[in-house]
Amino acid sequence: MSDDLNHPAPAAPHEDEADFDARWETLMLEMEARFGKRPDLNALLLLIGIQELNQGLTTFTKEQKQDLMHIATCRLFSLSGHYEKTHVDEDGWPHYKLLRPVPFANLKEQERMLKWHVLEYFNIDYME
Numbered sequence: 001m002s003d004d005l006n007h008p009a010p011a012a013p014h015e016d017e018a019d020f021d022a023r024w025e026t027l028m029l030e031m032e033a034r035f036g037k038r039p040d041l042n043a044l045l046l047l048i049g050i051q052e053l054n055q056g057l058t059t060f061t062k063e064q065k066q067d068l069m070h071i072a073t074c075r076l077f078s079l080s081g082h083y084e085k086t087h088v089d090e091d092g093w094p095h096y097k098l099l100r101p102v103p104f105a106n107l108k109e110q111e112r113m114l115k116w117h118v119l120e121y122f123n124i125d126y127m128e
Contacts, residue, residue, distance in 0.1 A: 020112075023119050041111065044118055048072035055092055067093070076117035077102055 032038045039047065049068025050057065052075050060068065074083040074096035083096040105113060 020116070020119075024115055027119060027122055041114060041118075042069065045069040045072040045114075048075060048118070048121060052094055053092065071096075073114075076114065076121055079117055079120050 028038055031044070046065060046068055049065075049070070049072035052071050053068060071094055075085075075094075077083050078085065078096065082098065082100055082102050084099050086095050086097050088094050102113075
């Protein structure tokens with residue numbers, strides 16, 4: 001984890017944008033092969049939320065989908081020490097507490113931070 005609280009550490013100290021983009025493309029190709037279409041970032045967040053809920057596939061309301069995406073975001077940012085899972089409620093939904101604020105970033109930086117966390121979550125390494 002980075003000592004700099006404003007930015008997550010790259011997966012490898014020498015990772016440049018080309019390596020990062022290659023890792024992201026590797027994940028996208030794996031997801032496309034698995035699900036038959038290329039997911040966007042919101043679809044990945046929903047997928048991670050469903051995986052973290054661990055109750056299998058079911059029909060979710062719009063509000064539940066928003067909650068699943070929130071769970072995914074908390075889980076992802078727990079990888080860099082921003083959140084911590086506190087408990088699972090009686091319905092099986094995980095709950096997190098904020099340990100330190102996620103740094104402010106513009107939209108492009110937010111997207112990159114999320115993508116970096118998604119890559120770490122799925123443990124995607126780029127092999128040259």
